[in-house]
Amino acid sequence: MAVSVPVYDEVTLETLWADPYPTYARLRAEAPVAWVDAANIHLVTRFDDIMRIERDPETFPALDTRSLQVRAMGHTMMRRDGADHLRQRRAVEATFLPQVVAAHWGPLFEAIADDLIGGLKGGRADLFAEFAAPLASRSLMALLGLPQIDWRDLCLWSQALMDATGNYGDDSATWARGKAAFDAIDAAIAERVPVVQARPDPSALSSMLHGGLPMEEIRANTKVIVGGGLNEPRDATCSAVLGLLTHPGQLAQVQADPTLWKTVFEETVRWIAPIGLYPRRVARQVEIGGAVLEAGDAVGLSVASACHDESRFEGPERFDINRAKGKHLAFGAGPHFCLGAWMARRLVGEIALPRLFARLPGLRLDPDAPPEVGGWVFRGPVRLPVLWDA
Ligand code: HEM
DSSP, X not given: OOEEOOEEOXXXXXXXXXXXXXXXXXXXXXXXXXXXXXXXXXXXXXXXXXXXXXXXXTTSOSOOTTOHHHHHHOXXXXXXXXXXXXXHHHHHHGGGOHHHXXXXXXXXXXXXXXXXXXXXXXXXXXXXXXIIHHHHHHHHHHHHTOTXXXXXXXXXXXXXXXXXXXXXXXXXXXHHHHHHHHHHHHHHHHHHHHHHHHSOOXXXXXXXXXXXXXXXXXXXXXXXXXXXXXXXXXXXXXXXXXXXXXXXXXXXXXXXXXXXXXXXXXXXXXXXXXXXXXXXXXXXXXXXXXXXXXXXXXXXXXXXXXXXXXTTSSSTTSOOTTSOOOOOOTTOOGGGOOTTHHHHIIIIIIIIHHHHHHHSTTOXXXXXXXXXXXXXXBOEEEEOEEEOOO
């Protein structure tokens, strides 16, 4: 029999940030749909329940007029449904198609990765700051169609937009930083529009402009790509390096068989999902996971938890490139399935990782500076000090 949603008021944001997986395991077992007080949301933690939600966008729409993302970025495709969502997604899709990623973006990403690896000197680096962040940022600048900006600015803007999107505490300094990033991105777009207008190219700005989206929608969707396209490839790069360096047998295996790099990428994002959670709204009373949700409720789909659901993955906490193949939910599912999935696969799995391990012999963790992993809405190493034989 369905019951009212169980309340978990002892779960803290600090615990979730440090390591959300034990809490998720408990929720999956005891209360797969639970109200988590600290996060102010109903968490959905089982794979099958999340799939059911993503297959039923009429009951669980992405549109949420109270969404902080709308305030932080404008009304993006990520918070739209049905024909309205599809129209905007279609307008930019050409930039992200696998064949465009392979033929156009691939060579560009290779040049960026080679340049950054060439700059790593002296046998010691923090791969987060010196490789993964600039790689993700410089690649994204090109893809967005904003090549004139500084990659460090793009990192700051992306963070500011994401902080504003998660500003549940209504902190005014966070809103101010978000607004400054919002204005700076609009200015960068305005500067590039005449160039791209005159000469179309494969960038997102060009696709949207020539695809007929009004400027307001172009500005909002550029921001969602800025917010959603930088930290995730950065974090996936660092998590993959961490997984391989702490599992030398699997590293040896992939070095002997380079076709396994794709598997390394997929297993990495299953193991530590870069986006751990995203929201949906409940449109009508519905029973799910043994609990009843009411119209207007907010639900957080914990894809990080779904990727560790023991009904789907054996020993889910292990990094294991040899596990039985199975669909994961790190890129979401349904109409909002990640638009940048092919770009991320190419950039991280096929370009960054093989090059890094080929060109930095004896790559290993720095025993005097352990890596630090954090986050639950977004998760990954926040520093990754490494050594190699220079
Ligand atoms: C490992 C890297 C990545 C992961 C794990 C990831 C994950 C996700 C997830 C879970 C969603 C669904 C969010 C929701 O439904 O609310 C999503 C959507 C999206 N992602 Fe990614 N992402 C990654 C990389 C990228 C990149 C590189 C870009 C762009 C350059 C990007 C652009 C987008 C966009 C535009 C959407 C919204 C699609 C829509 O609403 O139709 N992502 N991503």
